[in-house]
């Protein structure tokens with residue numbers, strides 16, 4: 001009886017996929033008192049808990065960090081968000097990285113002027129879905145990180161020092177070719 005078996009298989013797959021989906025949804029959990037924001041990582045420095053602006057009058061629904069990149073998943077940690085934002089977007093440096101609801105990561109070149117600093121112990125209270133020892137914002141509240149000027153110098157330095165010798169030799173050859181042309 002191939003047909004009923006196919007139906008059975010289909011229903012089983014449907015049921016397990018629904019179960020799998022449910023299992024993958026991790027609701028925000030309140031962070032333990034020991035949970036902290038990382039002081040610095042990937043060149044970013046923690047600058048406090050800031051308000052999301054979607055519901056603020058005159059924001060037209062714009063987020064506190066808009067125009068950059070967004071990512072959300074159930075393995076979110078501070079480090080993975082900062083790593084994501086540090087890669088930049090369309091050549092623009094993501095000056096800010098913010099985590100919200102335990103699983104959302106926002107990157108932006110600017111912080112909305114409408115966003116305000118909040119009481120972090122009252123508002124940035126969700127543990128990161130990917131690491132319960134870290135804080136990943138709260139409801140309409142961002143655990144905010146700012147790229148420091150020191151780190152930019154550090155990145156530039158490491159890029160320069162990481163160039164192997166053939167790189168400058170190749171650059172010289174290019175210059176000569178360019179001069180001949």
Ligand SMILES: *[C@@H]1O[C@H](CO)[C@@H](O)[C@H](O)[C@H]1NC(C)=O
Pocket residue numbers: 051052053054055056116140
């Ligand atoms: C924070 O944002 C929410 C909605 O995004 C708004 O309702 C609230 O008034 C804001 N709070 C502050 C202190 O700006």
Ligand SMILES: *[C@@H]1O[C@H](CO)[C@@H](O)[C@H](O)[C@H]1NC(C)=O
Pocket residue numbers: 071072073074075076080081083084105
């Ligand atoms: C979750 O998002 C972070 C930050 O964008 C990313 O580094 C990580 O790879 C993502 N994990 C999965 C499973 O997609």
Ligand SMILES: *[C@@H]1O[C@H](CO)[C@@H](O)[C@H](O)[C@H]1NC(C)=O
Pocket residue numbers: 119120121122
């Ligand atoms: C911040 O929130 C915490 C927890 O709700 C509260 O105990 C504390 O007094 C608040 N701090 C300020 C400055 O309002």
Ligand SMILES: *[C@@H]1O[C@H](CO)[C@@H](O)[C@H](O)[C@H]1NC(C)=O
Pocket residue numbers: 038131132133134
């Ligand atoms: C979780 O976060 C804590 C605090 O930042 C850190 O010490 C620990 O290494 C992290 N755990 C993992 C598995 O990354």
Ligand SMILES: *[C@@H]1O[C@H](CO)[C@@H](O)[C@H](O)[C@H]1NC(C)=O
Pocket residue numbers: 047111146147148149
């Ligand atoms: C982020 O850093 C920039 C450059 O140092 C500074 O101008 C800006 O005020 C900082 N923003 C916050 C929210 O701390």
